[in-house]
Amino acid sequence: MERNTRQRSAIRDAIAKADRPLLPQEVLDAAQQLVPAMSLGTVYRNLKALVEEGELQPVNLPGENPRFEVVGHQHHHHFQCRQCQRVFDVHACPGDLSHMAPQGFTVEDHDVTLYGRCKDCALPAAKATRRKSSEADTHNHTHTHRHVG
Amino acid sequence: MERNTRQRSAIRDAIAKADRPLLPQEVLDAAQQLVPAMSLGTVYRNLKALVEEGELQPVNLPGENPRFEVVGHQHHHHFQCRQCQRVFDVHACPGDLSHMAPQGFTVEDHDVTLYGRCKDCALPAAKATRRKSSEADTHNHTHTHRHVG
């Protein structure tokens, strides 16, 4: 049976409060504000458990490490900002794309990822009424690149 | 200046002959038929060099390690077979998807991945005239899962 540890609550909370899918390290950072001694291993273990439990779902984007969000809206897609690298949900869907497949291929599902600028990182020219650029640059610049360097 | 080593030729050749994007390990497997002593490190170094040179391009699918293909067709998408895990090019495109983005977000590009059954792995019921199942099961079942297990 599942237990209600401080760590698990903090992890649940961090993801529930986020308005976007989080990386394990981001979950740790947020959860450590409640439980400072929490380890990354515990985050991974709980993410896995919560996914199996059906409470969370992994969000995989091309070339990115998996992020996690609460299971809510069924079928949806994602947007990644090229400036701050953060990922956001997109509730729209292009619909049936089976016509795109080559002869003889059967399409069962699809993934769509949009790239561009998020609201906070909008380009100067793109917004007449814009926040000071210093604000935009103050964001979570999570430069996530898969693996080594 | 770039040199023409046996290894580099074998790598180039392996990718050019493949009809789909290959994983580094698949490139090694193919290239070792020409240069048996080739190491995986050499494959990675050459893939990187050939990408920087503009001869190859990485193909990133959600939750998958990067594959590589020759730069040819400009904008295109990919299909991954849920049976054999192989990835194929899709030359169609859904077109402009900027209407999908939330208010204030600017869309500059998109990635689309289709999932289903490739021609070789078509479901029995889906094809009247079908190859013997033994043939389909003889394929490259590259079970690529990111990271450990």
Place this chain on the structure above:
DNA sequence: GTAGCTGCAAATTCTTTGCAGTTGT
């Protein structure tokens, strides 16, 4: 002859796992 390349092994990054001690129920 020498710069670029190669194989090998060690290092790095992300993720999982073993273990001994802690804690929720």
Place this chain on the structure above:
DNA sequence: ACAACTGCAAAGAATTTGCAGCTAC
């Protein structure tokens, strides 16, 4: 009590890199 959970550290997997020797030009 005792099973589930935690922190820590080691293991694992994909990728990069340092180094000494090899080789194309």
